[in-house]
Amino acid sequence: MSKQFVLASGNAGKLREFGQMLSSQGIKLLPQSAFQVSEAEETGLTFVENAILKARHASQATGLPALADDSGLEVDALKGAPGIYSARYAGQGAGDEANIDKLLTALDGIPEAERTGRYQCVLVYMRHALDPTPLICQASWEGVVLTERRGQGGFGYDPIFYIPALQASVAELSAEQKHLHGHRGKAMRAFFEQLHLLLPA
Numbered sequence: 220m221s222k223q224f225v226l227a228s229g230n231a232g233k234l235r236e237f238g239q240m241l242s243s244q245g246i247k248l249l250p251q252s253a254f255q256v257s258e259a260e261e262t263g264l265t266f267v268e269n270a271i272l273k274a275r276h277a278s279q280a281t282g283l284p285a286l287a288d289d290s291g292l293e294v295d296a297l298k299g300a301p302g303i304y305s306a307r308y309a310g311q312g313a314g315d316e317a318n319i320d321k322l323l324t325a326l327d328g329i330p331e332a333e334r335t336g337r338y339q340c341v342l343v344y345m346r347h348a349l350d351p352t353p354l355i356c357q358a359s360w361e362g363v364v365l366t367e368r369r370g371q372g373g374f375g376y377d378p379i380f381y382i383p384a385l386q387a388s389v390a391e392l393s394a395e396q397k398h399l400h401g402h403r404g405k406a407m408r409a410f411f412e413q414l415h416l417l418l419p420a
C-alpha cells in the first residue's frame with residue numbers, strides 16, 4: 220500500500236482543489252499528466268461507473284494506485300441534466316463558458332423556486348487496475364441556478380450555482396469555504412477516513 224498515487228483527472232480546476240485539500244494530509248498526489256496518461260472514455264451511465272473507468276485507466280497506464288473524481292450538476296427542472304454530461308453539455312471540448320450559456324438558455328423563464336439542483340461528486344480509489352473492491356465516496360451540495368454569472372472564483376458552473384445558506388454563488392466563495400461546504404470537500408473527507416483505515420500512519 221502506498222501514500223503516493225495518481226489523480227486521474229485532466230481538469231485544472233479539480234487538480235487545484237485536490238492540491239489544496241491534500242496539502243495537509245501528507246499524501247503525494249501526482250496528476251495523470253505527469254505520466255502522459257490519455258483521457259479515459261467516459262462511456263458509463265452513472266458517476267460511479269465513469270469514476271471507475273477513469274481510475275482504472277490511470278492505474279493501468281501508470282502502475283500506481285489512482286483516485287478519480289466524476290462530478291457534475293443535476294438540475295431538477297431538467298430532470299437531472301446536465302448530470303453525468305456536465306463537462307460536455309455544450310459539446311465535447313466546448314468548455315465552461317459555453318456550458319454555462321447553454322444551461323442559462325435551457326432555464327430561461329423558469330422561476331427561482333424551480334431552479335433547484337445539486338452538485339454531485341463521486342470519488343473512486345483503486346489500489347491497482349484490477350482492484351475488485353475500489354473505495355467509493357459520494358457527496359452532494361444543494362443550490363439554485365442563477366439567471367446570470369456572479370463571482371470570479373472556482374471553475375465550471377460555479378458562477379451560476381448559488382448556495383442559499385451562504386447567500387453567495389460558489390464563485391464568490393473562498394477556496395476554504397468551498398472545501399468546507401462543497402461536494403468535493405465532503406467526499407474527500409469521507410475518502411480520507413477510509414484511506415487512513417487502510418493505510419495506518
Ligand SMILES: O=P(O)(O)OP(=O)(O)OP(=O)(O)OC[C@H]1O[C@@H](n2cnc3c(O)ncnc32)[C@H](O)[C@@H]1O
Pocket residue numbers: 227228229230233261273288289290291292305306315318338373374375376377403
Ligand atoms: O474527467 P476529468 O478529467 O476529471 O475532467 P472533467 O472536467 O471532464 O470532469 P467530469 O467528467 O467529472 O465532469 C465534471 C464537470 O462537472 C462540472 N463540475 C464538477 N465539479 C464542479 C465544481 O466543483 N464546480 C463547478 N463545476 C463542477 C464541471 O463542468 C466539470 O467539467
Ligand SMILES: [Mg+2]
Pocket residue numbers: 261306
Ligand atoms: Mg471528464
